[in-house]
Amino acid sequence: MNKKPFYSLHPSFRRGRGRLFFLFIPLLFAACDKGTTAEDYVGVQVTEPHDPSQPVTITSFVPTSGGVGQQVVIHGSNFGNDPALLHLTIGGKPAVIASVKNESLYCFVPSGAFTGEIVLTVGDGPQAKTVQAKDKFEYQRKMVVGTLCGYMNERGEAPWVDGSFETTTGFKNDGVMQFSPYNHDQLFVLYDKEPRLGENQHGIQLVDLKERTVTTIINISMFNNERMRTVDFAVDPFAYDEHGDFEPTGTDEIGTPTYYATDEWLATATPRQLSWKEHLIISVDQYSSDFRAPAVWIVDRDVATGEFNNASPHRLIACYNQCNGASLHPNGELYFSSYTQGEILRLDMDQYWATLPIDGGASWEPNAIDNTTAFERLIKVQDNSYECQIDIHPTGKYAYIVVINRHYILRTDYNEKTRRFSTPYVIAGQLGQEGFDDGVGQSAKMRRPYQGTFVKNDKYIGSQDEYDFYFCDSRNNAIRYLTPDGIVSTYAGGSAATHSDGLTEGSENGELRDVARFNRCTGLVNDVHRDKITGENTLIFYILDTNNAKIRTITMEEEEEEEATPENQETDE
DSSP states (O other): OOOOOHHHHOGGGTTTHHHHHHHHHHHHHHHSOTTOOHHHHHTOOOOOOOOTTSOOEEEEEEOSEEOTTOEEEEEEEOOOSOGGGEEEEETTEEOEEEEEETTEEEEEOOTTOOSOOEEEEESSGGGOEEEEOSSOOEEOOOEEEEEEEOOOOTTSOOOOBOEETTTOBOOOSOEEEEEETTEEEEEEEEEOSTTOTTSOOOOEEEEETTTTEEEEEEOGGGGTTOEEEEEEEEEOSBOBOTTSOBOOOEEOTTSOEEOBOOHHHHHHOOHHHHHTTEEEEEEEEOOOTTSOEEEEEEEOOOTTTSSOSTTOOEEEEEEESOOOOEEEOTTSOEEEEETTTTEEEEEOHHHHHTTSTTTTOOOOOTTOBSSTTSEEEEEEOSSSSOOEEEEEOTTSSEEEEEEGGGTEEEEEEEETTTTEEOOOEEEESBTTBBOOBOEEGGGOBBSSEEEEEEEEOGGGTTSSOOEEEEEEEGGGTEEEEEOTTSEEEEEEEOOSTTSTTOOSBOOOOEETTTTOOBSSEEEEEEEEEEOTTTOSEEEEEEEEEGGGTEEEEEEEOOOOOOOOOOOOOOOOO
């Protein structure tokens, strides 16, 4: 983690008290006599210097517990009056000392001070005195921002280089992410062209969390080099053997084999068998005046390898116009958007699955609309030219429509009887009103919201809705969340007041609000992972931090791993 200046790490000093102090200094000097200093007015006492011939003691400290950034006063004796002579660690981590008097010092708890030992050394060389407090500081862990992989080289560049987490670079285009349904060690990343419109768009990448590698698995040529927008997964209803062939699970009334996955088959299927049920759903943004542009592709696993790669079978399942996003409902329907006329469309995937070649299924017509062979227009969002992504609630009861270019979020409720979403209504923000305000409903403001993810909140257990919706507020450089009641709050990043440059963008890791910063974050997913300290499962977010060319994390504090900064590597573009 990069070292932060005092004012960056400890914003409480800058919020009022520090400013008042500095405003008052000129008045003090104008009013004082020649023999009087400002210290006499503001109460700064001149104390005795450290005496190397006497011991250093620590008698107490307050408070006795807290997390990173906690302000602590340590009492004792013979500390001296020069902070430059003091070396303080808490839990083995260097602590920032704000001020010192001979019998007390004022410091801030560093990140990762898990073990809590307070050790103070006064002076340098043979005469240095070291003392350890009898009691330990009770360190309270917090959710913090970290880095999973990615870095800028010495020239401030991030060429697209696959490899281990320690060496891989790239991640520099806007994009979204999605986990494999049956294997959450596999995180798929899809990139859009923006914000670097002059560069070639990158292909789909696989982030292997188990092997700690990043690999480009599919080139954009598979999708006619068109602008890719979102990635999701469709899970088909069939049973497979280890080799990807349909596996019989029973017979119908006339004795014909059936291949649909039963509960019994699902309970005993291997991970390899389950993986064949997964299909990538890729939305692409292409314009066509006749509304026959490629909109949604489906990609199967390569039969030879069982992986998604450039040899994977793929086909168009919907052609329309300028699709910005496609998502699967738990019931299996596919919903996708059209920028041109601000529409949401519905495709019945059961009809598509029926065309698979089990019993010589019929061909699929991706251009058909408003009939039983393909898809239907369902919702008009508001007006034309709406850049929309669709995030469906885990229960399927409703969905949020994130309107990226108009800076607000709609909600659409699901009708279980008709199996369709209803007319949407505004849940957060206002049409075309960008800004950065927390608040309820239309009083909240955002600036280019992007991918979101639903997170179960234990505080809501037993309520009608147990999930908050976290999303990237890309141009506010923040992770924000929307409660079921329509309240928008800022969760991480976005703070300009706590940094010396006065900007919301940055690359710092650490405490969520006052220290950590992002730079045009767009992709966001959540999962659980094993806490290295407690051994229990804990929440983790993965964030595609576009202009920092990194994948970042938010999770409970753990022992820090040193960020890799390998030698510059040449681009493979």
